[in-house]
Amino acid sequence: MYSLAEENYLKTIFHLEKECEGGVSTNAIAVKMDTKPSSVTDMVQKLAEKEVLLYKKYKGTQLTKTGKKIAANVIRKHRLWEVFLVEILNFPWDEVHEIAEQLEHVKSDELISRLDKYLDFPDFDPHGDPIPDKHGKIKPSEKKLLSDLEKNQRGICVGVKESNSEFLQYLDKRKIAIGSKIKVLGKEFFDGSMMIQVGRNQLFISKIIADNIYLKTN
Amino acid sequence: MYSLAEENYLKTIFHLEKECEGGVSTNAIAVKMDTKPSSVTDMVQKLAEKEVLLYKKYKGTQLTKTGKKIAANVIRKHRLWEVFLVEILNFPWDEVHEIAEQLEHVKSDELISRLDKYLDFPDFDPHGDPIPDKHGKIKPSEKKLLSDLEKNQRGICVGVKESNSEFLQYLDKRKIAIGSKIKVLGKEFFDGSMMIQVGRNQLFISKIIADNIYLKTN
DNA sequence: AATAAATATTAGTAGTATCTAAAATAATGT
DNA sequence: ACATTATTTTAGATACTACTAATATTTATT
Ligand SMILES: [Mn+2]
Ligand SMILES: [Mn+2]
Ligand SMILES: [Mn+2]
Ligand SMILES: [Mn+2]
Numbered sequence: 001m002y003s004l005a006e007e008n009y010l011k012t013i014f015h016l017e018k019e020c021e022g023g024v025s026t027n028a029i030a031v032k033m034d035t036k037p038s039s040v041t042d043m044v045q046k047l048a049e050k051e052v053l054l055y056k057k058y059k060g061t062q063l064t065k066t067g068k069k070i071a072a073n074v075i076r077k078h079r080l081w082e083v084f085l086v087e088i089l090n091f092p093w094d095e096v097h098e099i100a101e102q103l104e105h106v107k108s109d110e111l112i113s114r115l116d117k118y119l120d121f122p123d124f125d126p127h128g129d130p131i132p133d134k135h136g137k138i139k140p141s142e143k144k145l146l147s148d149l150e151k152n153q154r155g156i157c158v159g160v161k162e163s164n165s166e167f168l169q170y171l172d173k174r175k176i177a178i179g180s181k182i183k184v185l186g187k188e189f190f191d192g193s194m195m196i197q198v199g200r201n202q203l204f205i206s207k208i209i210a211d212n213i214y215l216k217t218n
Numbered sequence: 219m220y221s222l223a224e225e226n227y228l229k230t231i232f233h234l235e236k237e238c239e240g241g242v243s244t245n246a247i248a249v250k251m252d253t254k255p256s257s258v259t260d261m262v263q264k265l266a267e268k269e270v271l272l273y274k275k276y277k278g279t280q281l282t283k284t285g286k287k288i289a290a291n292v293i294r295k296h297r298l299w300e301v302f303l304v305e306i307l308n309f310p311w312d313e314v315h316e317i318a319e320q321l322e323h324v325k326s327d328e329l330i331s332r333l334d335k336y337l338d339f340p341d342f343d344p345h346g347d348p349i350p351d352k353h354g355k356i357k358p359s360e361k362k363l364l365s366d367l368e369k370n371q372r373g374i375c376v377g378v379k380e381s382n383s384e385f386l387q388y389l390d391k392r393k394i395a396i397g398s399k400i401k402v403l404g405k406e407f408f409d410g411s412m413m414i415q416v417g418r419n420q421l422f423i424s425k426i427i428a429d430n431i432y433l434k435t436n
Numbered sequence: 437a438a439t440a441a442a443t444a445t446t447a448g449t450a451g452t453a454t455c456t457a458a459a460a461t462a463a464t465g466t
Numbered sequence: 467a468c469a470t471t472a473t474t475t476t477a478g479a480t481a482c483t484a485c486t487a488a489t490a491t492t493t494a495t496t
Contacts, residue, residue, distance in 0.1 A: 003452075003453090005452080005453060005454095035453095035454075035455090036454080036455065036456085038454090038455075038456080038457095039453075039454055039455070042453075042454085043453080043454095046452095046453095057461085058460090058461060058462065
């Protein structure tokens with residue numbers, strides 16, 4: 001059984017592996033977890049002994065198959081609980097992450113299995129992130145960043161990249177939600193800002209915003 | 219904010235205070251928490267400094283008003299989650315306690331408030347125990363032990379005293395549940411064993427069983 | 437009241453998870 | 467190539483929780 005701290009490290013490394021190729025750095029983990037590099041070294045060495053990750057001094061770490069499975073399971077629990085909080089308890093989507101951070105560490109396979117069934121086996125969490133299956137497998141989904149679309153292209157919002165509260169409330173205010181139809185009306189060359197149409201409304205967004213919205217195009 | 223360990227101590231002492239009058243002994247806490255008396259002394263001294271309980275060396279402890287409130291809130295969360303697990307996720311009543319032991323420590327008032335509402339503000343958990351309100355107040359309920367009834371008295375099962383899995387499964391097998399109508403057909407003088415009627419069935423139970431079933435009589 | 441037994445506390449140790457400060461290694465710029 | 471900077475690791479300290487063994491206190495027994 002893995003401790004809360006161990007689970008959080010595995011989860012963080014799992015997420016970082018998708019961005020950095022070939023070994024996650026100590027610093028990257030420290031930044032993401034808001035802790036000190038020395039603490040990361042300690043934990044990473046402990047986890048290496050438990051064989052959930054590979055570690056070579058000064059060279060960064062990679063999860064083993066076991067490590068990935070444990071991490072994916074924590075993420076599965078996190079996202080299922082988020083669905084529960086939004087769909088069943090009617091939380092706004094910007095308030096659920098913190099609570100799911102706690103719920104994801106509750107240990108009971110039976111609980112997650114029943115929760116999954118009760119929620120009717122959802123494939124995505126409220127922010128559009130895929131929910132791993134019980135074996136840790138994640139469906140690959142072809143989604144594009146809004147910032148990569150060109151003028152006159154259109155798509156449906158399927159997720160967000162960052163999901164901090166301020167950003168999600170920004171989207172709420174502008175009626176951008178999962179499922180919204182978005183069309184690029186114009187795109188500035190030099191700063192990547194855009195004029196877009198969301199439903200009937202037209203609005204202007206910066207590249208930073210466009211970099212954090214995922215669309216499915218057809 | 220109180221740690222998981224602290225919350226468990228407060229909860230345990232809260233429960234023990236109802237039985238032992240005038241100070242809960244270190245040993246009693248140790249037995250109930252399956253730990254060593256020396257560990258209890260350590261923790262109790264720490265909690266005394268935080269002023270959630272009163273402690274005099276060799277004299278046992280008593281919760282302060284603050285301590286009682288914290289404990290009651292943990293119990294409130296525990297029991298609400300048990301209702302959720304049984305009523306919503308259809309867990310059998312003998313499997314929910316362990317999971318609720320973990321869920322009770324999730325910190326979010328908003329979560330509990332919404333869960334309470336979603337469950338339609340239940341007054342009792344699946345074992346018949348009262349759910350404290352958000353101020354920590356518990357409705358006093360007049361319930362009697364089955365073992366205190368005499369021949370020909372009758373009542374409705376409203377709860378159980380012990381709720382370990384074996385006992386609850388024993389009750390399941392004999393179709394004794396919350397809401398069951400029970401009548402005492404006969405009672406042995408020397409060992410307190412009874413012949414009872416549950417619905418249409420007659421069955422024989424030992425005093426130990428009768429000591430753990432609560433009835434409401436009218 | 438003296439002795440024995442039960443109960444409770446203290447002292448010292450250990451495991452977990454963090455931190456700061458110092459030292460080691462790697463990467464970068466001239 | 468060498469100096470500077472950034473990154474990473476180690477050493478040593480702290481907080482938390484629980485343990486064992488030794489000591490102190492209370493309670494029960496004769
Ligand atoms: Mn989240
Ligand atoms: Mn977490
Ligand atoms: Mn319970
Ligand atoms: Mn607990």
